[in-house]
Amino acid sequence: MAERADVLVIGGGPGGLACATLLAEQGAKVVVAERKPVPGPKVCAGGLTWHGLLRHVPAALIERAFPEQDIRTPWQRVVVAEPDPIVATVNRERLGQWMAERALAAGVEVLAGTRIVRLEAHGATLEAVSGRRSAIACGHLVGADGSTSLVRRFLGLPTAAMGIGLNCLHPGSHTRMEWHLDARLFGAGYGWIFPHRETLSIGAYGDIRLFSGRELKERLLRWAAAQGFRLDPRTIRAGLVNYDYRGVRFDRAWLVGDAAGLASGLTGEGIYPALVSGQAVARMILDPAHPGDELARLAARHRQHRRLTALAVNHRRLRRLLMEITALLLRTKVIDFHLLEMAD
Ligand SMILES: Cc1cc2nc3c(=O)[nH]c(=O)nc-3n(C[C@H](O)[C@H](O)[C@H](O)COP(=O)(O)OP(=O)(O)OC[C@H]3O[C@@H](n4cnc5c(N)ncnc54)[C@H](O)[C@@H]3O)c2cc1C
Numbered sequence: 001m002a003e004r005a006d007v008l009v010i011g012g013g014p015g016g017l018a019c020a021t022l023l024a025e026q027g028a029k030v031v032v033a034e035r036k037p038v039p040g041p042k043v044c045a046g047g048l049t050w051h052g053l054l055r056h057v058p059a060a061l062i063e064r065a066f067p068e069q070d071i072r073t074p075w076q077r078v079v080v081a082e083p084d085p086i087v088a089t090v091n092r093e094r095l096g097q098w099m100a101e102r103a104l105a106a107g108v109e110v111l112a113g114t115r116i117v118r119l120e121a122h123g124a125t126l127e128a129v130s131g132r133r134s135a136i137a138c139g140h141l142v143g144a145d146g147s148t149s150l151v152r153r154f155l156g157l158p159t160a161a162m163g164i165g166l167n168c169l170h171p172g173s174h175t176r177m178e179w180h181l182d183a184r185l186f187g188a189g190y191g192w193i194f195p196h197r198e199t200l201s202i203g204a205y206g207d208i209r210l211f212s213g214r215e216l217k218e219r220l221l222r223w224a225a226a227q228g229f230r231l232d233p234r235t236i237r238a239g240l241v242n243y244d245y246r247g248v249r250f251d252r253a254w255l256v257g258d259a260a261g262l263a264s265g266l267t268g269e270g271i272y273p274a275l276v277s278g279q280a281v282a283r284m285i286l287d288p289a290h291p292g293d294e295l296a297r298l299a300a301r302h303r304q305h306r307r308l309t310a311l312a313v314n315h316r317r318l319r320r321l322l323m324e325i326t327a328l329l330l331r332t333k334v335i336d337f338h339l340l341e342m343a344d
Contacts, residue, residue: 002109005031007285008124008138010116010151012039015257015274016144017099017108022282024106031136032108033126035115040096043167043239044271045194045201046089047177052272052343061098063089063197066177069337071330073181073323078331086337087177089196095271116145119154122252140285141253144278147242149259155250159261161306163189163241164213165268166220167203168231174200180227181327183319185219187211188312189268193227202229205241205268207313213238241268243309245302248295254281262302264342265309272342273298297344305342 007023009016012034020030032039048057065085071078080086100110111126118125123137143151152159173195180191189206204220211219217236224231242258243265256262257274264270280295312319329335 002029002031002136004137005029005109006138007031007140007142008033008136009142009144010124011143011145011149011259012036012096012100012110012112013042013144013146013257013274014095014099014271015259015278016142017096017103018275018278019142019144019256019282020108020110021099021103021106022279023285024103024108026282026286028286030108031138032103032110033114033116033124034110034112037113037129038093038097039100039110039112040093042092042096043165043237044092045165045167045192045203046092046095046196047087047192047194047201047269048090048271049087049269049338049341049343050085051338051341052269053275057090057095058098061090061094063091064177064195068176070176070178071181071327072178073327074184074320075324076327076331078327080330080337087194089194089201091196116150119151139252142281142285143253143255143259144257144274145259147240147258147263149242149255151253152255152259155253155255157246159242159244161242161244161261161265161309162208163205163243163263163265163268164208164211164216164238165203165205165241166213166216166236166238167201168220168224168236169196169199170202170229170231170235171198172200172229173198180223181323182223183312183323185223186216188266188309188319191220191223193229200229202231207265207309208240209313241265241270243302243306245299245306248277248281249284254285256281262298264302264305266305267340269342273302298342301342301344
């Protein structure tokens with residue numbers, strides 16, 4: 001293992017691997033430390049939007065693709081249809097492995113099963129599964145370590161805006177991709193049914209200011225049963241979604257993806273922001289004069305989503321009305337489904 005890297009990336013999720021690959025392709029010596037034994041597995045519904053990502057992912061990775069999105073509220077049902085798929089599903093483990101292979105091919109040293117346990121201004125202490133510790137020095141440090149980021153805490157940044165998502169990979173099949181905007185059950189969030197190749201991702205997203213994980217789980221189980229799916233509570237997994245964005249650059253330390261708080265507070269979509277911010281940070285490390293336009297566009301979309309989320313989270317009565325108005329505007333084509341996506 002290297003004792004020194006130009007860039008040490010903490011976290012081998014989509015943000016970290018996208019950043020590391022681009023840096024290594026340009027000749028930087030990059031080490032990625034990922035605490036899981038293999039990069040990829042993550043609590044996630046695996047939804048990718050056509051505008052955001054789908055075009056960049058090999059067809060073999062796509063599980064199911066949906067040119068129709070079925071949106072339900074207590075009062076309305078809206079089917080948004082387009083010639084191209086609007087959202088498709090991928091398996092996070094397979095996506096992660098594909099990204100890790102690309103990183104390795106570019107020359108990145110990927111240390112799977114390696115956790116960062118201590119950070120310093122110019123390096124970190126790594127711990128392997130065996131418990132063996134070692135030090136690594138680096139020129140730049142990239143925190144791509146997700147919603148509970150150690151790097152973010154090391155930088156002293158608070159996290160005041162957080163969503164919680166629950167996901168269940170349920171055996172079975174389903175023809176439609178469904179979004180259930182029921183404010184009585186999910187507050188400012190929603191319940192979803194995202195079909196994969198052999199399973200269904202059935203889950204719920206909400207804001208932690210409105211629900212505990214336990215409450216949301218009870219609601220998810222109740223709602224899923226009403227949809228005809230008896231979920232096994234033991235297979236429901238929870239994950240946090242940080243959407244408190246406070247910038248990516250902190251001297252020689254950087255944050256990308258969920259660690260930077262770039263996921264959407266409105267929908268929980270975070271794969272696209274992770275990839276875009278990972279690549280933008282790589283370009284800024286390589287060229288300090290890089291304007292970062294892609295990041296500015298992402299941050300603008302993120303601000304819109306955050307404003308809408310705050311409106312729905314803070315005003316209980318308004319929430320139900322907002323959901324109905326959103327569905328109505330989609331039904332009458334006054335707004336486009338893509339406004340709910342993080343890609344512009
Ligand atoms: C239930 C749920 C459903 C979701 N569904 C969708 C969806 O359908 N579409 C979508 O776009 N987004 C979805 N998201 C959000 C999406 O999963 C994240 O936004 C995305 O994974 C962020 O990528 P990232 O690379 O920033 O972080 P992550 O994917 O979280 O990767 C961070 C990595 O860092 C590693 N790590 C953490 N700490 C350390 C450490 N100390 N040392 C070493 N490694 C460390 C972790 O093991 C992890 O692999 C969902 C989230 C949840 C919770």
